[in-house]
Amino acid sequence: MLKTEKKVSFFDSVSPFVKVSPQSKSALLSVMVKEHFPKGHVLVPLGNICRHVYYIEKGLSRTFYIKDGKEITENFCIENTFTCSMPASITNIPDNRQIELLEASIIWSMSYTELEKLYDDYHDIERLGRFVVTNELVGMHQRLSDLQFRSAEERYNNLVQNNPTLLQRVSLGLISSYLGITQETLSRIRSKN
Amino acid sequence: MLKTEKKVSFFDSVSPFVKVSPQSKSALLSVMVKEHFPKGHVLVPLGNICRHVYYIEKGLSRTFYIKDGKEITENFCIENTFTCSMPASITNIPDNRQIELLEASIIWSMSYTELEKLYDDYHDIERLGRFVVTNELVGMHQRLSDLQFRSAEERYNNLVQNNPTLLQRVSLGLISSYLGITQETLSRIRSKN
DNA sequence: CTGATTTTTTGATAAATGTCAAAGGAAAAG
DNA sequence: CTTTTCCTTTGACATTTATCAAAAAATCAG
Numbered sequence: 001m002l003k004t005e006k007k008v009s010f011f012d013s014v015s016p017f018v019k020v021s022p023q024s025k026s027a028l029l030s031v032m033v034k035e036h037f038p039k040g041h042v043l044v045p046l047g048n049i050c051r052h053v054y055y056i057e058k059g060l061s062r063t064f065y066i067k068d069g070k071e072i073t074e075n076f077c078i079e080n081t082f083t084c085s086m087p088a089s090i091t092n093i094p095d096n097r098q099i100e101l102l103e104a105s106i107i108w109s110m111s112y113t114e115l116e117k118l119y120d121d122y123h124d125i126e127r128l129g130r131f132v133v134t135n136e137l138v139g140m141h142q143r144l145s146d147l148q149f150r151s152a153e154e155r156y157n158n159l160v161q162n163n164p165t166l167l168q169r170v171s172l173g174l175i176s177s178y179l180g181i182t183q184e185t186l187s188r189i190r191s192k193n
Numbered sequence: 194m195l196k197t198e199k200k201v202s203f204f205d206s207v208s209p210f211v212k213v214s215p216q217s218k219s220a221l222l223s224v225m226v227k228e229h230f231p232k233g234h235v236l237v238p239l240g241n242i243c244r245h246v247y248y249i250e251k252g253l254s255r256t257f258y259i260k261d262g263k264e265i266t267e268n269f270c271i272e273n274t275f276t277c278s279m280p281a282s283i284t285n286i287p288d289n290r291q292i293e294l295l296e297a298s299i300i301w302s303m304s305y306t307e308l309e310k311l312y313d314d315y316h317d318i319e320r321l322g323r324f325v326v327t328n329e330l331v332g333m334h335q336r337l338s339d340l341q342f343r344s345a346e347e348r349y350n351n352l353v354q355n356n357p358t359l360l361q362r363v364s365l366g367l368i369s370s371y372l373g374i375t376q377e378t379l380s381r382i383r384s385k386n
Numbered sequence: 387c388t389g390a391t392t393t394t395t396t397g398a399t400a401a402a403t404g405t406c407a408a409a410g411g412a413a414a415a416g
Numbered sequence: 417c418t419t420t421t422c423c424t425t426t427g428a429c430a431t432t433t434a435t436c437a438a439a440a441a442a443t444c445a446g
Contacts, residue, residue, distance in 0.1 A: 065338075072342050074334075087331050119323075123316040130312075130323035133330055138280050140333040141267075145258075147340040148373040149265050152433070171393065180341040185433055187395050345403070364423065378403055380425050393442065404431070412423070 010055055013080050018131050024122040031114040037105050043083075044099040049092065050085035052109045059105020060169055064177075065096045073177040076102075076166060082132055084112070102170060152181045153189050203248055206273050211324050217315040224307040230298050236276075237292040242285065243278035245302045252298020253362055257370075258289045266370040269295075269359060275325055277305070295363060345374045346382050 011025060020028075032055070037043075043061065044050045054061070061083050063075040074097065077083035085097040089112045101107075119126045146155050156179060160167065167175065176186035204218060213221075225248070230236075236254065237243045247254070254276050256268040267290065270276035278290040282305045294300075312319045339348050349372060353360065360368065369379035 067342060072338070074338060074341070086327070087334055090327055090331060119320065123319060126316060126319050126323060127312065130319060130326060133323060133326050134279070134283055137326055137330045137333065138283060140330065140337060141280055144333060144337055144340065145265070145267060147337065148267070149260060149370075173393070177342075182434060183394075184396085184435080188433090191395075366423070375404055376424075377405080377426085381403095384425075388446090389444105390446100391442105391444070393440105395440070396438085398437090399435085401434070402432080405429085407428090408426085410423100410425070412421100414419100414421075416417105416419080 009057060009080055014128065014131065018124065018128050020124050020128060021122075024118075024124045027118055027122060028110075028125060031110045031118065032108045033110070034106065034108050037101050037107055039101060039104050041105075042098060042100045043107065043109075044085060044097065046096065046098050047094070049094045050088040050097065050099070051092075051112050053082055053084045053089065053112055053115060054099070055082050055108040055110075056080070057106040057108060059107070060102045061099055061105070062102055062170075062174060063097055063099050065098065071177065073174045076170065076174075076178065078166070082136075086136075102174075147180055152179065152185055153192075155179045155181075156186065156189050202250060202273055207321065207324065211317065211321050213317050213321060214315075217311075217317045220311055220315060221303075221318060224303045224311065225301045226303070227299065227301050230294050230300055232294060232297050234298075235291060235293045236300065236302075237278060237290065239289065239291050240287070242287045243281040243290065243292070244285075244305050246275055246277045246282065246305060246308060247292070248275050248301040248303075249273070250299040250301060252300070253295045254292050254298065255295055255363075255367060256290055256292050258291065264370065266367045269363065269367075269371065271359070275329075279329075295367075340373055345372065345378055346385075348372045348374075349379065349382050 011020060014020075034057070037059075043054055044052075046066075056077055056079055058079055060079075061077045062073050063077070063083065063085065064071050064073045066072070075083070083099060085095055085099065087093070088095045088097065115125075115129070119129060146158060150158070159175070159179065172186055172190075173183045176183045179186065204213060207213075227250070230252075236245075236247055239259075249270055249272055251272055253272075254270045255266050256270070256276065256278065257264050257266045259265070268276070276292060278288055278292065280286070281288045281290065308318075308322070312322060339351060343351070352368070352372065365379055365383075366376045369376045372379065
C-alpha cells in the first residue's frame with residue numbers, strides 16, 4: 001500500500017491539541033491497517049480478547065455484551081473516534097464485550113501490543129494516547145451522571161440534543177439499550193412529544 | 194521540608210506497572226505539596242475551577258455536585274488514589290463538582306499546570322499519567338454497566354462484595370446517592386437481607 | 387410489487403423505585 | 417448525663433419503568 005494512501009483524518013482532528021512529529025506519524029501509520037468492512041461485520045466476536053484498537057475513518061460501531069440473554073449496547077463509536085474493549089485491552093482479561101459495525105465502514109486497526117511499543121519509543125504518541133483516553137474519560141463522566149440521577153426522558157432528550165445524528169443512523173432498540181431503558185419505554189417517551 | 198519526608202506510597206503501588214526514573218520521581222515530588230486536612234475540609238469548593246490533582250495518602254474524599262437542590266455523590270476516592278474534577282481540569286471549563294474530605298486526610302496536591310509541564314519534560318511521567326487515567330477509565334466502564342442495567346439491589350450487593358470497607362467509612366445517605374438511588378430505597382434493600 | 391422479516395408502537399398489568407412524613411437510633415456537644 | 421443534631425428506618429402512597437402480548441408500520445428479498 002502506498003504511503004500517500006495512508007491519510008487519516010485523525011491527525012487533523014487532534015493536531016490542535018497534540019503535536020505529533022512526522023516520524024511519529026509515520027511510525028503510527030506503519031502499524032495501522034486500513035480495511036473496508038460491510039455492515040454487520042463483527043470486529044471483536046464473542047470469546048475473543050480484544051487486542052486491537054480500531055480507528056473509525058468512516059462508519060459506525062457499537063460495543064455490546066449479553067446480560068440475562070439480552071444484548072446490552074454499551075457504546076456507539078462514530079467517525080474520527082477510536083474503539084476497543086478498554087478493559088480487555090489493558091488487562092488482557094477476556095470480557096464479554098463484542099464490537100460490531102452498524103454500517104459499511106472504513107476501519108484502521110492497530111495491535112495493542114504494537115501500540116505499546118510505540119508508546120515506549122515515541123513520547124508524543126504516548127501523549128496522544130493519554131489525550132485520547134482522557135477525553136474518553138470525560139465523556140464517561142457525562143454519561144455516568146446521566147445514568148445516575150436522570151430520568152429516562154431526560155436522558156433521551158439529552159441524546160436528541162447532543163447527538164441527533166445518531167438517532168438517524170441507529171435503530172431505536174439499540175438506542176434504548178444504550179440509554180438503559182427498554183424499547184417500549186423509549187417508544188412511549190417519544191410519543192409524548 | 195526534607196526530601197526524606199517526601200515518601201509517597203503511590204510510587205510503590207504503581208512501580209510494577211510503570212517505571213519511573215529517580216529524576217522523574219524527584220521532579221514530581223518537587224511539585225507535590227503535602228498537607229494534613231481535618232474531616233469536612235473542602236478541597237474544591239463550589240465555583241472553583243479544579244486546577245489541581247490530589248493524591249490521597251490517607252483519608253477519603255467524595256466528589257459531589259448539586260442537582261435540583263440535592264447533593265449527588267459522584268465518586269469516593271480512598272488511599273493511594275488520585276482525585277480531581279477531570280472535566281474541569283482538562284477543559285478548564287468550570288463545572289459544579291466539589292470535592293470534600295470525609296475523614297481527616299493527608300493529601301498531596303499538585304497543580305495541573307505544573308503537571309503538564311512535567312508531562313512535556315519526562316516521558317515516564319506522561320506514561321504514569323496515561324496509566325492512571327486508563328485505570329480510571331476501566332473503573333468507569335464497570336460503574337457504567339452497573340448503572341445501565343442492574344437493579345438497585347444488584348448494585349448494592351456489588352458494592353458490598355467489591356468495596357466492603359467503604360460501607361464502614363461512609364454514611365448510607367452518601368452511599369445511596371453514589372448508587373443512584375434514594376436513601377429510603379437503600380434502607381429497604383438492606384433490611385431485606 | 388408482494389410476501390417475509392424486522393422494527394416500532396400500543397395496551398394491560400406488575401414490579402421497582404421515588405416522595406413525603408414521621409418515628410427511632412446513634413453520635414456529638416454541652 | 418442530657419440535650420441536640422444527625423443518621424437511619426418505616427409506612428403510605430405516587431410515579432416511573434419493566435414485562436408480556438399483540439398489532440401496526442417499515443424495511444428487505446425475491
